[in-house]
Amino acid sequence: MSQTLVNVKAAGDDARPVLWTNTKRGKRIHRRNSQIFYFGVCLGLAAVVGIVLDGVLRIERSDKLCLVLDDDFSRGLDPSVWTREVQTSGYGTGQFDWTTDSDNNAFVRDDKLYIVPTLTNESIGAASFEREGHTIDLGQLGTCTSPSTANCIAANNATVGQIINPVQSARLTTRASHSITFGKVSVRAKLPTGDWLWPAIWMMPREETYGGWPASGEIDIMESAGNRPRHRMDSRSRATVLSTFQFGPAWYANAGERHTASRSRWRGYFDSGFHDYVLEWNEHRMRVYIDNPNNLVKEFRFPKKQSMWHYGRFNEYDHPDGPLRNPWIRSTRPNVAPFDQPFYLILDVAVGGQFFNGDRSDLPWNPSSPQPAALFWRNVDLWYPTWPASHTDRGMAIDRVRMWQKC
Numbered sequence: 001m002s003q004t005l006v007n008v009k010a011a012g013d014d015a016r017p018v019l020w021t022n023t024k025r026g027k028r029i030h031r032r033n034s035q036i037f038y039f040g041v042c043l044g045l046a047a048v049v050g051i052v053l054d055g056v057l058r059i060e061r062s063d064k065l066c067l068v069l070d071d072d073f074s075r076g077l078d079p080s081v082w083t084r085e086v087q088t089s090g091y092g093t094g095q096f097d098w099t100t101d102s103d104n105n106a107f108v109r110d111d112k113l114y115i116v117p118t119l120t121n122e123s124i125g126a127a128s129f130e131r132e133g134h135t136i137d138l139g140q141l142g143t144c145t146s147p148s149t150a151n152c153i154a155a156n157n158a159t160v161g162q163i164i165n166p167v168q169s170a171r172l173t174t175r176a177s178h179s180i181t182f183g184k185v186s187v188r189a190k191l192p193t194g195d196w197l198w199p200a201i202w203m204m205p206r207e208e209t210y211g212g213w214p215a216s217g218e219i220d221i222m223e224s225a226g227n228r229p230r231h232r233m234d235s236r237s238r239a240t241v242l243s244t245f246q247f248g249p250a251w252y253a254n255a256g257e258r259h260t261a262s263r264s265r266w267r268g269y270f271d272s273g274f275h276d277y278v279l280e281w282n283e284h285r286m287r288v289y290i291d292n293p294n295n296l297v298k299e300f301r302f303p304k305k306q307s308m309w310h311y312g313r314f315n316e317y318d319h320p321d322g323p324l325r326n327p328w329i330r331s332t333r334p335n336v337a338p339f340d341q342p343f344y345l346i347l348d349v350a351v352g353g354q355f356f357n358g359d360r361s362d363l364p365w366n367p368s369s370p371q372p373a374a375l376f377w378r379n380v381d382l383w384y385p386t387w388p389a390s391h392t393d394r395g396m397a398i399d400r401v402r403m404w405q406k407c
């Protein structure tokens with residue numbers, strides 16, 4: 001407060017300046033101001049104490065974790081840890097890539113795992129790739145990893161407009177080696193660059209205890225796209241990553257769309273550096289963050305007092321096929337199921353697929369066509385030039401993978 005000089009005419013005194021604050025009125029006001037000041041300080045202190053207490057009460061005791069996998073790829077691509085899934089049929093997502101067991105598509109170099117999409121004509125030769133009637137039957141070759149060998153046939157058939165998968169990529173899983181039920185996963189990765197690439201770090205149930213997808217759940221730790229962002233917050237671009245927790249009694253009754261969130265960067269996109277993509281998962285909640293818990297992507301607190309069936313309001317679901325059946329009815333943790341079973345880790349870079357539908361009007365394929373890959377390939381000049389030549393940029397690079405079981 002600035003001290004104002006006031007002229008006060010005191011009795012028997014010459015007029016001389018007196019500090020205004022020394023007047024009676026000034027002192028009263030000063031006293032009141034002090035009171036207000038100290039009252040404010042007390043309020044502030046109370047607020048601080050409150051916030052700290054609130055934080056202390058909210059902090060969960062951190063889970064005791066036992067490391068089950070720590071792979072920094074210094075031993076190469078360890079086949080006792082990683083299985084390469086081989087399929088051509090797009091895994092039900094409409095993706096165009098043929099996932100191979102080839103070192104062209106998944107390899108370790110400089111202690112990093114690279115998952116790199118390539119053009120199929122480059123590996124099987126342009127003549128085979130283009131020859132009418134040419135059929136590749138991976139079931140017959142013994143490399144198909146799908147229980148249904150129909151998922152491993154690729155063929156050129158001009159009558160129906162079908163072509164051999166124009167791109168190849170890789171999908172690696174820990175299904176045969178490591179799964180966890182509650183715990184933590186941390187994957188240090190740099191995402192790929194290139195249009196219509198769809199990198200993912202995710203988990204699937206080892207057993208389909210509660211039935212087919214999505215009844216037994218799916219944990220999408222990270223999904224993104226290699227496309228250049230068209231605008232800030234472009235949800236299908238390398239500026240954005242998404243996390244989703246999928247579960248529901250039927251494919252048309254999947255609660256995933258209500259349990260998804262994204263995180264965007266305005267510069268230094270996810271393809272320009274390594275980040276830790278982390279899942280923490282216990283009986284109370286799942287949460288995904290990038291690098292540290294302050295960069296939360298998505299948290300899902302399991303319902304406390306009701307089952308997932310009621311929480312998801314699946315009992316109210318109206319569908320022409322009749323009422324749904326509760327797939328989790330026999331779970332001992334009905335408020336957590338299906339996320340109370342062993343899940344394994346998957347790392348892949350898909351190309352195209354339904355992930356891009358809806359959000360983008362510039363797809364170089366027709367998502368409602370029965371043979372979308374044919375048009376995608378005809379438009380190769382639109383997208384292939386955006387795929388960098390170097391594996392370090394085109395591929396998803398994985399520096400380290402760790403999984404812990406809650407113990």
Ligand SMILES: *[C@@H]1O[C@H](CO)[C@@H](O)[C@H](O)[C@H]1NC(C)=O
Pocket residue numbers: 119121122125126380384
């Ligand atoms: C494969 O197709 C691309 C795109 O059309 C082309 O640039 C490339 O030369 C082809 N590679 C071979 C081996 O034919």
Ligand SMILES: *[C@@H]1O[C@H](CO)[C@@H](O)[C@H](O)[C@H]1NC(C)=O
Pocket residue numbers: 132133156157158159160
């Ligand atoms: C192409 O597909 C049609 C319909 O399924 C089938 O009848 C025909 O034999 C196929 N052609 C070749 C060359 O495989």
